[in-house]
Amino acid sequence: MVQRWGRWGPDDEAGALNLVGPDEVRAATALVRTGRVLRLGLDLGPETVVPPHRKRVERLMARDGGDYAAGARRPGGFQFAEEVWSFAAHSGTHIDALSHAWYDDHLYNGFPGTGTRTTTGARRCGAEKLPPVVTRGLLLDVAPGSALRESAVVGEAELRAAAERAGTEPRPGDVVLVRTGWLGSAGDDAVRYNDHEPGIDVEAARWLAAADVAAVGADNYAVEVQPAAEGQVFPVHQLLLRDCGIPLIENVVLDELAAAGVSEFCFVASPLPLVGGTAGPVCPLAIL
Amino acid sequence: MVQRWGRWGPDDEAGALNLVGPDEVRAATALVRTGRVLRLGLDLGPETVVPPHRKRVERLMARDGGDYAAGARRPGGFQFAEEVWSFAAHSGTHIDALSHAWYDDHLYNGFPGTGTRTTTGARRCGAEKLPPVVTRGLLLDVAPGSALRESAVVGEAELRAAAERAGTEPRPGDVVLVRTGWLGSAGDDAVRYNDHEPGIDVEAARWLAAADVAAVGADNYAVEVQPAAEGQVFPVHQLLLRDCGIPLIENVVLDELAAAGVSEFCFVASPLPLVGGTAGPVCPLAIL
Amino acid sequence: MVQRWGRWGPDDEAGALNLVGPDEVRAATALVRTGRVLRLGLDLGPETVVPPHRKRVERLMARDGGDYAAGARRPGGFQFAEEVWSFAAHSGTHIDALSHAWYDDHLYNGFPGTGTRTTTGARRCGAEKLPPVVTRGLLLDVAPGSALRESAVVGEAELRAAAERAGTEPRPGDVVLVRTGWLGSAGDDAVRYNDHEPGIDVEAARWLAAADVAAVGADNYAVEVQPAAEGQVFPVHQLLLRDCGIPLIENVVLDELAAAGVSEFCFVASPLPLVGGTAGPVCPLAIL
């Protein structure tokens, strides 16, 4: 059993991100060789693919250049534009906060699921409780040079093989990024993208948890394979987020990183600290 | 004249962030000593102080723990929560994109202001065009151990004195963070916070631009002093964003960094790549 | 005891609006004399006064004339503008649906309060279940030619006196509109407007319910006096909406109607049928 409630005290809301301390930070920055910085996050805009049940990303200008073309005043010569954004927390590239998923009415560390309410947001384990992450990133490419097919299962064996190809292993405090090729190959069909994604299964997740990784990301919608095994609904979310306190990073852009031929690197992610949020939008970086 | 249009080609939309290359990235990560990571961004939520003319940050749950308490089904045991966020791009800590402010109907690099439209957002210099920043951060604390008063002007002399105290100078590619103490001392009155902030004036901005810094941030609403000199409206925005292509980072949290007694450090900011946005929300980091 | 659960069957969601049948409609239209039509609803826009805890009315253009001034194409010559609205259901002039308020975990007619959920809206007694109202309107002006002071209590005696002045009495199926003068005199201070309004007390509400009126409206924020008697919170809402199934119509514009010197008239209100909504925005009419 991998449940870790209480490991970092009864009030802990950071989960496995506690595994990243100053030593891990120093080790990560020491990995920098070329100084090349790769953006691992998707652009976020009206064209972003979202599941049909979620609202689309909405951008509405509150002031723009058209206003001036139509005669708006420009005191002191000053002209400006600004806008309002509205989107579901789980759009684009984001980190699932530990308040996002649970079972048996309890979140990670035993916090009550009823603490997540309309009027309060997540009173425990909200996105603002996620510390920023600077640690070793480990790319496990399970489809080198290609892409997995729909609903392909990535098990422990596939992860082990990828680690062997990478010449390293998941270590405590790592952020492991699983590349399936799905994000770059699935196309714009939101239903197919979300409901039939390749991804890890529960055994693979358990192996990663046993290695004490800090977080798990993938280039797909939910890290885990969809649909799950018969009778199960998001079992990897249940295991990693709720039992183990391991955040998931979804829709991570990995093709360019894979093409760079680097398996370990300095990984940085500083999610937007949305108070009471169940996810933190983020544009993670790989510093090579 | 400090205008830099064309310096990085007629199609450039990154401006002074071009001054950060692999050498600056390597030099920045080499500054890491203790491995301590400081979050320089504000929490973003319904309590975030915004100017009265802007919409407040809005968080509305689309599924929550109350649903389950009230009897919602939990197929496979799975329970989850999620929500929708809506906010003005310039809320909380954010980087002003080069599309945010201009004059004479032209943005940075001569792009037409009319490219910023209701239906298109910013077609040029949107937030998604801002590369992530990993570079040397330089803290210029103009109010060490205290806070400036309302509408105090920070001129070139004050910046020079702060640099002298820091034992270094702004260098090409730096992100300079000016600490006024305002964010930590001004209180919750949004009108006072925004309309009467201390900050830099045009001379100070020109001095920073001449040093070829990559971006300028501050622990206030608009980097520059409010109100501006008679007859001027956001002149520092006009100079830095529009003439020089230097992004501004606003509402940066600097008190803890100042207390740490470190003037130069590895600065990382990876703004949310909002397509056509005039700002990128961000939680910057100082890695000590 | 005035509770009426079951009076119109166990599945009824229209409450006292059932008291308006074809006879009442015919009688109401027969009241028309001059053909003058008065709008009893407030304009709804960014300037609308809302309580501080609610979101302001938001209007954001999705296409506008500025776009064309800035060069947008006009296929076939066609130009258009459109926009997105976002507002709290209880903004401006609206009818409180019977799902809006309750106690002891049960709504009107015994429906469970838990049926009002994030993901479902109001499964019972939503705004779309409110039938349109065409019936006799009865104006009870408790402050003829003037306005009540802050937190003034309108009791049964005041309503009886107003009815006497009007030369008529509340009858089954009437919509009774209580004019306090508050809306026209209170000014723009949202806190004062909402928290210190004059309005009816529970005795007055009981008297109206006993008369079998179909709905009760007023020219204030909540029909009932604020604050309520010691230890009570919105007791008129509890009595009328929950016990009696009598909808409340709030922020009704009554000064012009009062000035017209007409006490009974053809009243028409057709609220927006918002599915699962707890209120229906509406612009009611008095046809004189």
Next chain:
Amino acid sequence: MVQRWGRWGPDDEAGALNLVGPDEVRAATALVRTGRVLRLGLDLGPETVVPPHRKRVERLMARDGGDYAAGARRPGGFQFAEEVWSFAAHSGTHIDALSHAWYDDHLYNGFPGTGTRTTTGARRCGAEKLPPVVTRGLLLDVAPGSALRESAVVGEAELRAAAERAGTEPRPGDVVLVRTGWLGSAGDDAVRYNDHEPGIDVEAARWLAAADVAAVGADNYAVEVQPAAEGQVFPVHQLLLRDCGIPLIENVVLDELAAAGVSEFCFVASPLPLVGGTAGPVCPLAIL
């Protein structure tokens, strides 16, 4: 030429609704026979069919029954629910304001199209300028007992034949409702519903304008046939809204009215007075 600019003065923003005066109101209410009230508006909610380019209707609870099930306090026993709505102005049943469509940079009555701006909404001819309508409704059923096929053209001849069946003719101040059967038969495919609707052509529109009707509605998305004749884009909008100042009422529910066998009736529509809006959501009524 049917253009009517200036007919009601240079500042007029009500257009053909000026044709409804007290006489028309009295005549309309005198048509009431049975006292039956029919709702001619669609329910408005998350399931409402909208064109793909528009945002869906969004309902998000800000307080709900789940909150109480999860332990929210209930001071004085009071429980309540409320929510936020967000939708495109042209969703569901609505009246197109005269600011919605134009050509040659000028709206109805010569107002500049540039008056419709991000920051101002429609400064002229906004939805709040539409007076409420109480007048004779005239049902012209061009598909009695059935429904028109995709993109079927309803010309002047079809309208004349329908009027003959109705035993009456369009008269000054009438609201003419054209029943095509499309709304009740087209199904949930938003693209098909909007892009291939049957509806009136320009000749039919000119005939209605010549009759001095106050407004034209239909049981489809845009009143007019889609697609329009080669090279034309929404020509009926251009003619009726812009040249003639005749508002259009879209997505009107007409099957039950047609089934009632009544051709003329008391029509009431009181659109939500959205300030600067290009449409007013409405639930019109037929009082039989």
